[in-house]
Amino acid sequence: MEQRAQRIGILVGGGPAPGINSAISAAALKAIDEGCEVTGMLDGWEHLMEGRSDMVRPLHVADVSRIHTEGGSILRTSRANPTKTPESLERTVRALRELGITGLVTIGGDDTAFAAREVAEKADGAIRVAHVPKTIDNDLPLPADMPTFGYETARYVGTHLCLNLMEDSRTTNRWFFVVVMGRKAGHLALGIGRAAGATLTIIPEEFARERITFDDVCTILEGAILKRRAQGRRDGVAIIAEGIGEKMDPAELATLPGVHVEYDAYDHIRLAEIPMETILKRAVQKRFGERGDKVTITDLRLGYELRCAPPITFDIDYTRTLGFGAARFLLSEPRDDALRVGGVVSLGRGGHVRVLPFDDFRDPETGRTRVRTVDMGSEAYAVARQYMLRLEPWDLRNPEMLESLARQAHTDTATFRARFGPAVGLEP
Numbered sequence: 354m355e356q357r358a359q360r361i362g363i364l365v366g367g368g369p370a371p372g373i374n375s376a377i378s379a380a381a382l383k384a385i386d387e388g389c390e391v392t393g394m395l396d397g398w399e400h401l402m403e404g405r406s407d408m409v410r411p412l413h414v415a416d417v418s419r420i421h422t423e424g425g426s427i428l429r430t431s432r433a434n435p436t437k438t439p440e441s442l443e444r445t446v447r448a449l450r451e452l453g454i455t456g457l458v459t460i461g462g463d464d465t466a467f468a469a470r471e472v473a474e475k476a477d478g479a480i481r482v483a484h485v486p487k488t489i490d491n492d493l494p495l496p497a498d499m500p501t502f503g504y505e506t507a508r509y510v511g512t513h514l515c516l517n518l519m520e521d522s523r524t525t526n527r528w529f530f531v532v533v534m535g536r537k538a539g540h541l542a543l544g545i546g547r548a549a550g551a552t553l554t555i556i557p558e559e560f561a562r563e564r565i566t567f568d569d570v571c572t573i574l575e576g577a578i579l580k581r582r583a584q585g586r587r588d589g590v591a592i593i594a595e596g597i598g599e600k601m602d603p604a605e606l607a608t609l610p611g612v613h614v615e616y617d618a619y620d621h622i623r624l625a626e627i628p629m630e631t632i633l634k635r636a637v638q639k640r641f642g643e644r645g646d647k648v649t650i651t652d653l654r655l656g657y658e659l660r661c662a663p664p665i666t667f668d669i670d671y672t673r674t675l676g677f678g679a680a681r682f683l684l685s686e687p688r689d690d691a692l693r694v695g696g697v698v699s700l701g702r703g704g705h706v707r708v709l710p711f712d713d714f715r716d717p718e719t720g721r722t723r724v725r726t727v728d729m730g731s732e733a734y735a736v737a738r739q740y741m742l743r744l745e746p747w748d749l750r751n752p753e754m755l756e757s758l759a760r761q762a763h764t765d766t767a768t769f770r771a772r773f774g775p776a777v778g779l780e781p
Contacts, residue, residue, distance in 0.1 A: 361683055362454040363412070364394035364401075365430040366465030368534075370487045370503025371664035372672035373460055375421035377428065379676025380458045380485075381412045387684050392452060397461075398468060399433035404444035406451045421669055424661040434464070434618035436471045446475045456481050456683030457695075458676070462488035462501070463722035464619045466697060470711035473694035481687070482695030483679035483708065485672075489659060491540035494714060494725040497702045502675065506668045507659040508544040514655060515549035515590060522588040527649040528578060529590045530637075532630040534656030536621060538726045542594035545655070547737040552589035553577050554741060557596040558727040565600045567609060571636045572776045576744035578637070578648055583757040587648075589742070593633070595624045595656075610635075630654055644763045671700065678706030746777045 361384045363377055381391045391412040394401060400408035410416075410428075420427055435445040449457065449472075457480055459469040466484050473482040486493045489507035491500050511533065518529045531551075533542040539556025546554030555573055557565075574591055581589050598606060603622060607614045609632050615623040630652035641648045664672070679698045687693050691710040701707045716723045727734060748754045749770050759769040770779070 359455055360390045360392060360453045361456045361458060361680065362392045362394055362409075362449065362452065363428065363458045364397055364460070365426045365428050365487075366397040366459060366461035366468065367430060367432060367488065368462070369425060369430060369660040370489050370501075371424055371506035371660070371662050372502040372668035373426040373430075373487065374417075374423045375664060375669050375672035376458075376460050376485050376487070376502070376676040376679075377412075377426070378417040378421045379673040380483075380680040381417045381676075382414065383677050383680035384456075384684065385412075385414055387680075389684070392454065393428045396429050397431040397433055397465075398435040398445060399431040401445045401448045402433055402435040402437075402441040404448050406448040409452065421673060422663055424663045430461075432464070432618050435468050437618060442471060442475050445472055446480065449476070449480055454480055456483070456680075458483050458485060458679045458683070460485045460487050462486070462490065463493055463724060464621075466493070466711070466714060466722045467619075469695065470715070473711075476694070478693050481683055481693075483682045484695065484697045484711070485675045485679050486697060486699070489541055489656075490535045490538055491544075492535070492538035492724045492726070494723050495699050496707065496709070497700075499700055502668050502672045503660075503664070504541065504544070506662055506665045507541060508548065509665050510659050510662045511541065511545040511655050512548040514658065515545050515551055515592065518653075519549060519551065519590050522590055525649075526587045527651055528588065530574070530593060530630050530634050530650055530652045531590060532593045532595050532652075532654045534625075534654075534659070535594045535596045536624060537596050537599055537724045539594035539596060540725075540727055542592050543727055543734070543737055546592035547733075547740075549590075550740065551592045552581065552741070553743045554592040554594075554737065555597060556594040556727055557600045558729050560597075560600055563600075564602055565597065567601060567605060567632075567636070569776070570597055571633060571640065572773065573743060574633060574637050575640050576773050576776060577742060578641075579758055579761045580744055580748065581742060582761045583754065584742075593629070595627075595629060595654075598622060598624045598627055598629055625656070646763065674700060674704070674706060678708065681706075682708045744773055744777050746779055749774055749777065749779055 395408045491504040634650045634652040696708040759766045
């Protein structure tokens with residue numbers, strides 16, 4: 354193998370995910386073994402885009418050889434965006450050149466991948482980039498439907514937390530509204546809800562129209578609680594993907610109590626700053642209160658508890674392979690002109706590492722990294738939906754069930770059908 358890079362840099366962007374340290378370790382060890390110097394960039398792009406080349410640390414074997422089982426990131430991370438202005442992009446490339454970086458391993462999600470490509474293009478081949486896709490959201494379109502690293506650990510930890518909540522709900526006759534991270538896709542929420550057997554899971558993909566309203570989500574939750582009561586139970590756990598906020602009109606979000614709509618460095622709504630679980634709880638409780646009824650709901654959010662968990666064996670093994678592949682790619686000459694500036698490291702069928710051009714992941718219309726959403730036509734979703742408890746069209750067509758539901762809502766069957774029919778796809 355012809356060695357190309359003499360000094361490799363490694364940085365982490367976006368939110369934490371289990372397995373980051375394992376990827377750092379594998380990439381650094383491979384590069385060191387090939388005689389290269391390795392430099393870790395602290396806090397993602399944050400300091401580089403200011404033109405600073407001092408916020409770095411050398412990485413030696415002793416620094417990285419035993420970190421693969423640890424959560425978090427020894428290099429820390431940030432959501433800084435070096436593409437925000439032409440000047441910040443220029444400063445980023447200049448700082449990397451000052452450090453003598455000829456190959457850069459970036460570890461991050463869709464936004465970091467977008468920034469990595471822009472930096473590589475700006476460097477015009479002088480700094481090649483190997484991007485290792487990371488996100489607990491599982492929303493990058495990887496080959497062979499491989500998950501993004503960190504997802505399986507987050508799902509595992511989240512499932513066990515959800516199981517605890519389900520036991521609490523049964524014990525105390527209460528409902529839990531649990532919002533789960535996932536900006537544009539419902540993979541994590543659905544994965545946790547499906548594995549734990551949560552009462553129901555709501556994800557943005559289930560709404561075919563481009564925009565939904567806050568009332569749409571409240572009606573689904575209210576209907577599920579009423580159906581659960583009609584079956585003799587007053588407990589339940591509803592998993593709600595935070596990405597439903599992306600489906601709502603920002604103007605409507607801004608009118609909700611306690612909400613101030615903010616945007617991050619990549620111009621995404623800061624969904625973590627919107628207390629969707631609390632707003633939904635209060636709105637649903639108000640609906641029951643207006644009928645002279647009461648429902649006990651506890652609201653909470655899962656996400657931060659998952660992101661820095663120690664990786665499970667799947668993610669350790671997966672990230673060590675990806676990190677190795679990233680360093681190997683940077684240490685060799687590109688065989689394809691499409692990989693001249695770099696690409697995305699992935700694991701294909703049979704366990705073979707592949708590096709794919711950045712453009713394979715880019716939306717030609719928006720120029721941004723494409724997002725993988727939940728396939729609503731898949732058997733995986735059909736099975737998940739089969740075991741949820743929520744109002745369905747046949748509930749309102751069954752006279753006995755409709756009567757029971759109307760009784761729980763303290764109303765008559767015609768009013769109940771008119772109120773909930775549109776939510777389950779029935780014509781008024």
